[in-house]
Amino acid sequence: MSAWTRILAAILFVLLSPILAGLLAGLDRIISARMQSRIGPPLLQPIYDLLKLFQKERIAVNRSGHFFLLGYLLFTILAGIEFFIGGDLLIVIFALALASVFFVLGAFAAGSPYSHIGAERELIQIMASEPMLIMCAMGFYVATGSFQVTTIHAQPTPLIATLPGIFLGMIYILTIKLRKSPFDLSTSHHAHQEIVKGITTEFAGPYLAIIELAHGYETILLLGFLYLFFAPWPLLALAALIAVYFLEILADNTHARLYWQWVLRTSWAFTAIVGAGNLILLHYLQRGGTP
Amino acid sequence: MNAPAQTYSEIAPERLLEAANAQRAAGSRLVQICCSRLQHFELLYSFSRPHTIEHLRICIPDSRVALPSISSIYGGSFAYENEIHDLYGITFTGMNVDYQGHFFRTAIPAPMAVPPVCAAPAPKPNKPQPQKEPT
Amino acid sequence: MANRTVIPFGPQHPVLPEPIHLDLVIEDEHVVEAIPSFGFIHRGLEKLVEKKDFTEFTFIAERICGICSYIHGMGYCQAVETVMGLEIPERAKWLRTMWSELSRIHSHMMWLGLLADAFGFENLFMACWRLREGILDVIEETSGGRVIFGAAKVGGCRRDVPDDLLARIPAQLNAVEDELRAITNVFRDDFSVRQRLCGVGLLSRNDAYDLGAVGPMLRASGVAQDSRLDGYAAYDKIAVEPIVEESGDCWGRTMVRIREIYQSFDILRHVLPNVPPGPVDMKITGAPKGEFFARLEQPRGEVIYYVKGNGTKFLDRFRVRTPTFANIPPLLKMLQGCQLADVPVIVLTIDPCISCAER
Amino acid sequence: MKQKPLTMTRVALGSLLRKPATVPYPAARKPVYLATRGHIAIEEDKCNLCLICDRRCPTGAIAVDRTGKTWAIDRLRCIQCNHCVDVCPRKCLAMENDYTTPMQMKRSDVVPVPFTPPQPKPKPAAAPAPTSDSPLQAKEERPGERNHEPPDQSSAD
Structure with missing residues (x-):
């Protein structure tokens, strides 16, 4: 990749992601509505929502909370840029983790008990999902010998062939990251939850818009991760991403919200079995293949 | 209608605990406690077994008379007793859960303690309470 | 983090659409104690009876609650009728029974939806409420109102239902019932639903009895108590x-509520063809003098109406x-020791209607 | 009993393929029934301003002005109980089965009534005396007459 293509990729990511994520969320809402026999909102509704949030009054519960939110947005964007310019996967994962920590700190900065419980649950969700992200990077490394996204992307054969377990694990934690049932613990797409909007309770107006924006960037970035599994065949990749997203919506519509203990237990168990199992198997296969 | 027979009997406030114990021993369920503000205060305790409902009537001349709580016998009675306390200002002694007047949030204390607009003359109470409180 | 926090829960809480305030004392995510307070919408309806003509008070009695509205109106009328010694026409009794059962089905289906919403199952919630529309349509067609029936009257019913309409209803009910099976099977079998419901909010038989639980709460703890057995309206001619x-x-x-929905369908299938011909109301003269406790079975449980008349209007x-x-x-009692995530579910399982609890 | 995962899938996918059950409200409306209690309408030609509906309305939504010759209803206060229709001696009120359009501010619908009371021939009375056309004059006064604080109209659930 030349320097210019890298800059172009970064700019495209920063500009297009919110629109793409907004359209995706709009589709998500329409399909969810249809699954519930409703007509649902217009396709562009999430984008209208975002623009409206930015126009609202700025009310601060605690100023430091907003500083942390900016950190959340900034590090999510940085992670995305690093990913889409073909940088180091480990830096992407660390920047993403840092962003989540900023988000949690932002929620802790507000005094509300709902916000606190939401933040605690968000920490638990990070604990549930982070091992899988790291395992994913390790899987790519074992399969390709590199943490560079460009190298992984340039593989001649799709990685899904060697890393199916890692792919399954990634779909699993995508549900957590997208805040879909049964994992919508810390906050949910609608307020009908025992801790209301949980981690986002105390943020309103432009600050809530920042969270939505960062969430959009994060979604695109995670879909980028999944894309890497099918990199040589873009059309198949697109089909796979659509299928995965549809399954996420279906899961959201066929599950109750579950307890955080259950989420932590099953996420660890599932990712350990499929992720670590895949890694170990791959390791032995490669050793056996090239003695 | 094969509705169960309803009986009303009037008892003195002192005999309330004793009567409630007897109901409990007979296996009755506490159905409700109702307070009415006529010229005096009238409390009705309803107990039911299959096919019978018994109502115990207690008349007290004004809300300063404290009544014993039956929550040691029927654990769920505290809700009724707190409600009557908050709406009528009658005090119950020995409640197992006492919300100290914070069960019902009312703008004015004891809003239901005013006598009815169109009150009939008070019925002749049987023994202990002569009607002596003109309001 | 074993420090205690007090979480204010309600009266404005999205998952608890009822104006009750609970102070939840929690430790980690366990509830140690719940302190209730209410009175946010105390409307003084019981006091209003002193200013309203007893026949016109029916309109207010019906509006004590928006869901079990019909039985409130009917219970009030029944209490007044008993005080006045009226025997209402047979057809009115059967129509009252029909509307009570329709109102039970629609209340239970709404409740199922709210419960699903409380444990975060939006699709199930929407499905229950969509099917409930079918029942609401029947109610609207027969009584004119969707939830406030406006059909109760001292001395009978305010409106008659044409016989051809009565004959058409069973087919509509069957259609709803067929679709409902798939939904109630989800409540019965689904893994995530069972995770959220089984073993949560245990109430022993003794506690239920001692603390005065009523209705499905009491029946789910193993006590067979149902006021319909008293045989008001036409229930004396129906085996319940x-x-x-x-x-x-x-x-x-x-499960109690789900089975009651199907039981109500059965009762309706028995009631509808058997509604006798005749007048639906009678003339009332005089005014109530005396007192009476009417006991009826609402969807939420046993309800008591006490009427004391003094011979005036x-x-x-x-x-x-x-x-x-x-x-x-x-x-x-159930909230003590539960998890925070279970609070909405447990509160929902009593099918709370705080506005009627406060009147 | 056995637990099964994903039992809702069939319902969800089935709904996805079917038409939505909701209607986009102001553009399309659900059908109403013959019996539906929608709103109160008046045939003003028949009305004789007898005030019965005004006095008997449980929420005080109807206001009849004899001097100004108007009949007015506050639609937000009206609870569609049909009582005014039942008590109207001239049968000029009716319950229509369609709903009124939602309003953006509180106002009363005022209907002018073209009623001229028959002239009381012999005595020149200042106020219209109880005639056969206005049978309400002898209505008993009630305690707390015309309770203008209506009970909560909204149906709380």
Whole structure:
């Protein structure tokens, strides 16, 4: 990749992601509505929502909370840029983790008990999902010998062939990251939850818009991760991403919200079995293949 | 209608605990406690077994008379007793859960303690309470 | 983090659409104690009876609650009728029975939806409410209102239902029932639903009895109590078997209500073809003098109407003891020691209607 | 009993393929029934301003002005109980089965009534005396007459 293509990729990511994520969320809402026999909102509704949030009054519960939110947005964007310019996967994962920590700190900065419980649950969700992200990077490394996204992307054969377990694990934690049932613990797409909007309770107006924006960037970035599994065949990749997203919506519509203990237990168990199992198997296969 | 027979009997406030114990021993369920503000205060305790409902009537001349709580016998009675306390200002002694007047949030204390607009003359109470409180 | 926090829960809480305030003392995510307070929408309806003509008070009695509206109106009328010694026409009794059962089905289906919403199952919630529309349509077609029927009247019913309409209803009910099976099977079998309901909010048989639980709460703890057995309206001509579950947890209460929905369908199928011809109301003369406790079975449980008349057009005392009020002490008991995530589910399983508990 | 995962899938996918059950409200409306209690309408030609509906309305939504010759209803206060229709001696009120359009501010619908009371021939009375056309004059006064604080109209659930 030349320097210019890298800059172009970064700019495209920063500009297009919110629109793409907004359209995706709009589709998500329409399909969810249809699954519930409703007509649902217009396709562009999430984008209208975002623009409206930015126009609202700025009310601060605690100023430091907003500083942390900016950190959340900034590090999510940085992670995305690093990913889409073909940088180091480990830096992407660390920047993403840092962003989540900023988000949690932002929620802790507000005094509300709902916000606190939401933040605690968000920490638990990070604990549930982070091992899988790291395992994913390790899987790519074992399969390709590199943490560079460009190298992984340039593989001649799709990685899904060697890393199916890692792919399954990634779909699993995508549900957590997208805040879909049964994992919508810390906050949910609608307020009908025992801790209301949980981690986002105390943020309103432009600050809530920042969270939505960062969430959009994060979604695109995670879909980028999944894309890497099918990199040589873009059309198949697109089909796979659509299928995965549809399954996420279906899961959201066929599950109750579950307890955080259950989420932590099953996420660890599932990712350990499929992720670590895949890694170990791959390791032995490669050793056996090239003695 | 094969509705169960309803009986009303009037008892003195002192005999309330004793009567409630007897109901409990007979296996009755506490159905409700109702307070009415006529010229005096009238409390009705309803107990039911299959096919019978018994109502115990207690008349007290004004809300300063404290009544014993039956929550040691029927654990769920505290809700009724707190409600009557908050709406009528009658005090119950020995409640197992006492919300100290914070069960019902009312703008004015004891809003239901005013006598009815169109009150009939008070019925002749049987023994202990002569009607002596003109309001 | 074993420090105690107090979480204010309600009166404005999205998952608890009822104006009750609970101070939840929590430790980690466990509830140590729940302290209720209400009175946010105390409307003084019981006091209003002193200013309203006893026949016109029916309109207010119907509006004590928006869901079990019909039985409130009917219970009030029944209490007044008994005080006045009226025997209402046979057709009115059967129509009252029909509307009571329709109102039970629609209330239970709404409740199922709210419960699904409380544990975060939006699709199930929407499905229950979509099917409930079918029942609401029947109610609207027969009574003119969707939830406030406006059909109760001292001395009978305010409107008659044409016989051809009565003959058409069973087909509509069957259509709803067929679709409902798939939904109630989800409540019965689904893994994630069972995770959230089984073993949650246990109420033992003794506690249920001692704390004065009523309705599905009491029946789910193994006590067969159903006021319909008293035989008001036309229930003396219908065999009603109380539906009892033994488990005493949230799942048991859900099952009681689901089975009651199907029982109500059965009752309606028996009632509709048997509505006798004749007038639906009678002329009322005089005014109530005396007192009476009417006991009826609402969807939420046993409800008590106490009427004390003094021989004028204005009653001395009208008291409603709603099932929600009786279920508050068991609710507080169940909330002790539960998880924070279970609070909405447990509160929902008493099917709270705080506005009728406060009148 | 056995637990099964994903039992809702069939319902969800089925709904996805079917038409939505909701209607986009202001553009399309659900059908109403013959019996539906929608709103109160008046045939003003028949009305004789007898005030019965005004006095008997449980929420005080109807206001009849005899001097100004108007009949007015506050639609937000009206609870569609049909009582005014039942008590109207001239049968000029009716319950229509369609709903009124939602309003953006509180106002009363005022209907002018073209009623001229028959002239009381012999005595020149200042106020219209109880005639056969206005049978309400002898209505008993009630305690707490015309309770203008209506009970909560909204149906709380």
